[in-house]
Amino acid sequence: MAPMKLSALWAVAAIAAVFEVMALVVTQDAAVRATSPWQADPYAVVVSFALLAVPTLDLALIVRLPAWRAPGGADRAQQTARAAGALLAVIGCALATGWAAVIVRGSAPAPLVAGLAVLSVLAVGGGAALWWQRAPRGPARGWRHDWLGDIPLLGRWFPGLAPRVRAHATALFAVLSLVAAAGVVGAQTVGDGWTDPVLIGWALVVETAVLFSCCVVANAVAGFVARPARSRAAGVTESAVVAFASGLAAVTALRDPLWTAVTGAPVTTVPTLVGLTVGAGLVAAAATAAVQMWRTAA
Template structure:
């Protein structure tokens, strides 16, 4: 009984931290959606332009997605594999909180830099007040999550994951058993990257379509650019969050596959950073803001592609050298 007490306390602390992170995520998402979807509110927002908007846009999509997954997993909290589930869910909550925190940091940067000071209205004051409250909630959630750390290296011993829990919960639905049986789960594990790419492309298509309709875009190149930027950033998010939170525990992969996935991550991150800081970088080089769509596409996607190719080359050369030393 005494040995079970620390585990019991850690379990309670994990649930409390996860709930706090969900509360902070809700507090972040509500004003974010209001600001981005209401033109009057958005016009008064200090962070309506890049580089602030690029980071905010990614967090606006990723935070509710992670929050929904976390809430669904809480329904199977007491199923077998509770220790793995607790650690993975805390990590997912930490990822969600970190994303919200990064977006909040960019919002504070916009406020402190005096961005769009001449256009500020009463809505601006309300947005900043919400920013203060959300920042406090996010910081508190981060502190609680930091106290729920598991021993170093415990992630390598995971035997349960979110995919297994989803298959378990689906047994209570009318879905055919062949769709949720061990063979189907194993197939998803083998093709996890395909699933991440497909889900990212689907979400990116929705975002790009909504952007095209909302802003009445008529340039197909610009719409395609929106889609590629969203898709690459979401693929990077899926791979990173899966590595952190273990959504799908995957079989071992070869060096080429690992290098390709690392390239997707670095390329996606480089692309979103190039989008965010394109005008800042050009100003530092003495050039003006991007004035044409082809220049925008070439600059941002070119940076992402270049970083991805460089990552692939470096990792393949490094792993080849390591293999030669091991066999030499």
């Protein structure tokens, strides 16, 4: 791919780094957070997700770019551009959420609005550069190379590790998601003083399901790990888990407006929270599994 394309990818990586720094300031600095219009749900759910997803994708992007001219250039170009596009999409969703919070609230501190405007301009510019310098479309299912192949030390020091990771990618996604979720929920438990084991368990399920789904979707988009062909049952199960996480996250973010519309009052108890959100996730999972089974049987 042309050098200008590489420069566009580096620009996206830089934009993501700027976004992460500013997002950390507005969410972790107590004085700034107290004045931000997106400190509460449903806005906080999207921003919190972006805080985890953006640095992860950005780090993967930065690590791969030095291997730009190694064998497998066509696959690398398409996969890396897709990853950069996914990174900008996450940033765009977070920025759109921030603007929605400002509009709904009706006002916000001028520095926060200015920062939001600067990030929005950068994100639009990065997206335009990526689109303008895009490569011709190629098949997303015909890749012969993946991101693991661009880690030379992995093959040199652990020659059998990459094939094992590819063969057990789903299990790896699940373990990594659980470990990351445990860290997030543990920090939140300590920070917010949670003591209810049901609430802690529910939060662990939510975080694990969402992170696992992000791994699956991101891998399908950008081909981080080349996965072997899966059985019909495995494909249906994976799709159902992604749908479960999507339903769970959406209703978690919108729980108070939804419950208020039904009962006239927001969610105030843990059992109600668990029943509402997990129930929505199970409905989404069942519907997705039914549709997937019907499509694969046809």
